[in-house]
Amino acid sequence: xDLQLADKLAVVTGASKGIGLAAAExxxxxxxxxxxxxxxxxxxxxxxxxxxxxxxxQVITQAGDMSRSADQHQLAEAHGDADIxxxxxxSNPPGELDEVDEETWRRAWDLKVYGYINLTxxxxxRMKARSAGVIVNVIGNSAxxxxxxxxxxxxxxxxxxxxxxxxxxxxxxxxxRVLGVNPGLTATDRAVTMLKGWSQxxxxxxxxxxEFQEELNLPFGRMGTPQEMGDLIAFAASPRASYLSxxxxxxxxxxxxxxx
Numbered sequence: 001x002d003l004q005l006a007d008k009l010a011v012v013t014g015a016s017k018g019i020g021l022a023a024a025e026x027x028x029x030x031x032x033x034x035x036x037x038x039x040x041x042x043x044x045x046x047x048x049x050x051x052x053x054x055x056x057x058q059v060i061t062q063a064g065d066m067s068r069s070a071d072q073h074q075l076a077e078a079h080g081d082a083d084i085x086x087x088x089x090x091s092n093p094p095g096e097l098d099e100v101d102e103e104t105w106r107r108a109w110d111l112k113v114y115g116y117i118n119l120t121x122x123x124x125x126r127m128k129a130r131s132a133g134v135i136v137n138v139i140g141n142s143a144x145x146x147x148x149x150x151x152x153x154x155x156x157x158x159x160x161x162x163x164x165x166x167x168x169x170x171x172x173x174x175x176x177r178v179l180g181v182n183p184g185l186t187a188t189d190r191a192v193t194m195l196k197g198w199s200q201x202x203x204x205x206x207x208x209x210x211e212f213q214e215e216l217n218l219p220f221g222r223m224g225t226p227q228e229m230g231d232l233i234a235f236a237a238s239p240r241a242s243y244l245s246x247x248x249x250x251x252x253x254x255x256x257x258x259x260x
Contacts, residue, residue, distance in 0.1 A: 001240065003030045003238035004238060004240060005027060005031055007031060007033065008031075008032050009032070009033045009082045010024075010027050010083065010084035011084065011085050012034060012035070013037040013087055013115075014088040015034075015037055017038075017043060018186075018188035018190060019088060019186060019188060019233075020088040020089070020138075021230075023086055023138070027084075028051045028057045029055055030234060031055075031057060032057060033059075034058070034059045035059075035061075035062060036051075036059060036062070037063075044061045048060075060079075062075060066090075066111055066115040067111035067115050068110075072119050073122065083132070083134065084135075084237045085120070085136070087116045087119055087135065087138060089111060089115060090108070090112030091112070092108050092156060095151070096151060108156070112160075113160060116137055120135055124171070127174075127176045128171075128175075131174060131176070133176045134178075134237045136179060136237050137248075139161060139164070139180050139182050139248065141183065141185075141250060141252040142154045143161045144250055144256035145255065161180060164179065164180040165180075167246075169246035171245055176245075177242070179241075179244050179247050180247070180248035181236060181248070182249065182252065183229045184223075184250075185216075185255065186229055187224065218255065219252070224251065229251060
């Protein structure tokens with residue numbers, strides 16, 4: 001299927017690895033020009049080099065910390081003409097309420113909550129002025145799978161879901177689409193590292209990793225892949241999904257409701 005994305009300009013945050021890089025890969029395969037954003041300069045340049053080589057598209061990199069207002073504004077000023085914004089930067093630490101202190105909570109939300117809101121605002125104003133543009137917020141299924149052991153993530157992601165739905169319901173009045181994707185457990189390096197830590201904490205050894213995965217009762221017997229999420233994000237951002245706005249797509253194989 002031609003997603004009608006050729007020569008569109010897409011800004012992808014958190015783009016040097018994981019779901020962000022997979023989304024950039026899917027967009028590049030469709031002919032998108034890209035602006036890749038991440039804090040790690042070396043990983044960013046390596047990702048850009050690979051995308052240029054595989055797809056022959058223009059790839060610009062911009063190193064920046066999307067938890068900082070100055071870096072957010074700099075990105076919007078430099079690339080505010082983008083057709084697509086993919087908000088993906090951010091990770092939330094696990095822990096119950098009495099295990100996550102205020103500093104950790106604020107630091108995480110500066111990136112994953114306020115970072116999304118501020119970048120969306122900056123790009124949305126420009127898209128609204130020209131009556132065109134798409135914003136996709138990559139959030140996470142902890143907004144659906146509410147869990148006290150991941151209270152920071154569940155709370156922040158629930159807020160981002162509400163934000164995305166509210167703005168996305170209004171945006172079509174100005175020719176703009178805003179929607180979200182809630183990935184489930186996805187086999188990124190971060191997810192595997194985190195789960196192996198939980199496994200070792202439970203069993204006291206790493207050699208029971210496979211047993212731990214089986215206990216998770218995952219849909220289809222596995223985690224999702226970054227490529228699956230990247231393809232979905234690219235479709236959501238494309239004109240092929242032109243009637244989608246104000247919604248958040250849950251992409252977790254049914255995991256959020258599997259054990260209810």
